[in-house]
Amino acid sequence: MSFDLGLGTAGARDRRNQGVGAAVVAAFRDAGVRVITTARSVPERPAERVRFVAADVSTSSGCAAVAAAVKEATGGVDSIVNVVGGSTAPAGGFAALGDVDWAQALDQNLMSAVRIDRALLPAMLEQGSGVIIHVTSIQARLPLPESTTAYAAAQAALSTYSKSLSKAVSPRGVRVLRVVPGWIDTDAAGGVLDLAGPLDGRGDRVGQAVPQPDAGSERP
Numbered sequence: 001m002s003f004d005l006g007l008g009t010a011g012a013r014d015r016r017n018q019g020v021g022a023a024v025v026a027a028f029r030d031a032g033v034r035v036i037t038t039a040r041s042v043p044e045r046p047a048e049r050v051r052f053v054a055a056d057v058s059t060s061s062g063c064a065a066v067a068a069a070v071k072e073a074t075g076g077v078d079s080i081v082n083v084v085g086g087s088t089a090p091a092g093g094f095a096a097l098g099d100v101d102w103a104q105a106l107d108q109n110l111m112s113a114v115r116i117d118r119a120l121l122p123a124m125l126e127q128g129s130g131v132i133i134h135v136t137s138i139q140a141r142l143p144l145p146e147s148t149t150a151y152a153a154a155q156a157a158l159s160t161y162s163k164s165l166s167k168a169v170s171p172r173g174v175r176v177l178r179v180v181p182g183w184i185d186t187d188a189a190g191g192v193l194d195l196a197g198p199l200d201g202r203g204d205r206v207g208q209a210v211p212q213p214d215a216g217s218e219r220p
Helices: 019-030 060-074 099-127 149-172 187-195
Strands: 010-014 034-039 050-054 079-082 130-135 174-179
Touching: 019 034, 019 079, 034 060, 050 060, 060 099, 079 099, 099 130, 099 149, 099 174, 130 149, 149 174
Parallel strands: 010 034, 010 079, 034 050, 079 130, 130 174
Antiparallel strands: none
8 A cells, every 4th residue: 555645855854863753754765855854963874865954943043944944955845744742841740840841842842843834834835735744642632641741732732733724724735734653662762661660571561650541542
């Protein structure tokens, strides 16, 4: 089975060049797409045939730098894939979160997509075609209240923003898609499992269990 998103030939991709982001970059590059990707620092082994822009897209200036680089290199863009996401907030539930924690969660998980879209979407609308993909999280529906309240709220906001944007621009030829992946075995995901404790002789985790969603739902 094949699934053609119609991504075109020029694509911009947000987020650090590892894990899911690295896989997205490789898939686009191997499909013949001219890829521009970004992260806060240049990776030790940058992907071949990919242009890298060092920028912090949790800031307005970082998003502006990425957008400027894309416009300079391509003049426009056929697809945007936003894989930005993460949390540095302390554990302890809602009471442990201050204004700075909330602002960081929203800037990283919501406003990075809003700012990049706002800068690059007008060219898509002018050409009458394009695809925007926002990778969100199941925590928008199944938050972990002791550790990821701000992150989950920001992901819920990203999901709602994506739906609203889709309604606004799809009649003009630009598709906006939300992707909510299940569990992906990356280094970051492994760190979460490490917090759950070591494996016992049966292959189960010893110590604090990783919270699981209800049966039949996607895994966080």
